[in-house]
């Protein structure tokens with residue numbers, strides 16, 4: 001049965017790579033098929049590159065998600081210390097309410113406890129008073145009357161290098177790039193994964209094709225059809241020059257939109273700022289996921305309204321990064337969260353809204369795949 005793959009993974013974004021990495025550990029005969037000329041060129045190439053420790057999920061009491069994020073972040077620090085490094089982040093606080101200093105302090109204590117329980121080391125956050133905030137981040141002068149929250153997240157230096165590193169680890173995985181899967185069929189005990197020139201026989205299939213996920217779903221009425229109907233185009237605007245060279249700066253507009261300005265350096269050493277993340281509803285062909293100039297300019301203007309000192313309107317827009325993210329319902333901010341949909345009888349789907357958690361997500365999928373492979377012998 002040498003022509004049968006234990007697992008065929010469709011889509012070499014960070015989700016597919018995470019599953020392939022987990023399959024490697026199980027020494028499964030794996031085929032990873034990617035439509036693009038390189039892995040990681042879809043939504044995964046357009047993230048803000050913040051490897052979230054999940055502090056913000058405390059606001060909604062989602063302790064489980066904090067638990068997952070803290071673990072995932074520290075695993076990335078451990079495995080790729082030259083690619084994922086800690087970055088201090090600052091957010092001005094309100095006088096009262098959930099974003100005031102007393103609540104933020106409780107959040108920091110809870111966060112430390114979760115990290116301790118998980119046995120991971122995180123950078124210690126703190127509450128900064130007004131002057132400490134201005135000292136750390138002069139751009140916030142006049143914007144942090146009630147102090148600010150300082151926390152540590154991870155930042156991924158560059159996604160291509162991480163993808164390259166993961167591929168280097170492949171021993172049992174065969175990678176086919178520039179190969180589009182056209183359909184998936186169940187043929188008796190196996191799956192047929194059909195491309196233009198070949199059909200691959202597989203004992204299990206993991207579909208991580210992002211916005212193309214539904215197109216490739218085989219006809220299996222038992223597969224739940226809850227997700228993959230609505231998509232948001234998420235975008236970051238990459239601007240010339242740095243707003244703050246060392247800190248991520250989070251500020252909220254009067255309209256309630258959260259902006260995160262993150263320092264970047266391009267391949268030539270030029271300082272840039274990635275300003276994220278905006279969301280608009282996306283309809284139609286996933287390949288056409290451009291965001292209009294008007295929307296981009298309004299986004300930058302809204303940020304400029306909060307922090308005029310950053311002079312973003314005078315800066316050159318270097319490029320706009322856009323990727324599609326799955327929604328629970330047709331509202332741009334109703335992201336599904338990192339969802340694993342366990343399909344049935346050897347077919348699995350992953351819809352992701354988080355780069356950070358791709359390693360534990362891959363292992364979770366692999367637990368289901370392994371159980372199926374054992375069951376179906």
Ligand SMILES: Cc1cc2nc3c(=O)[nH]c(=O)nc-3n(C[C@H](O)[C@H](O)[C@H](O)COP(=O)(O)OP(=O)(O)OC[C@H]3O[C@@H](n4cnc5c(N)ncnc54)[C@H](O)[C@@H]3O)c2cc1C
Nearest residue numbers: 011013015035042044048050181210234323353354355356
């Ligand atoms: C603007 C923006 C900012 C973000 N910022 C962050 C952040 O700071 N931190 C964070 O943790 N997350 C962030 N995210 C989320 C994160 O980027 C995504 O959740 C993640 O990259 C999704 O990866 P994926 O592999 O599921 O999808 P994709 O990267 O889209 O991968 C799907 C792959 O499938 C391939 N494919 C599709 N159809 C086929 C086919 N028929 N045959 C073969 N291959 C196929 C595609 O070519 C693609 O490579 C951000 C997302 C956006 C859009």
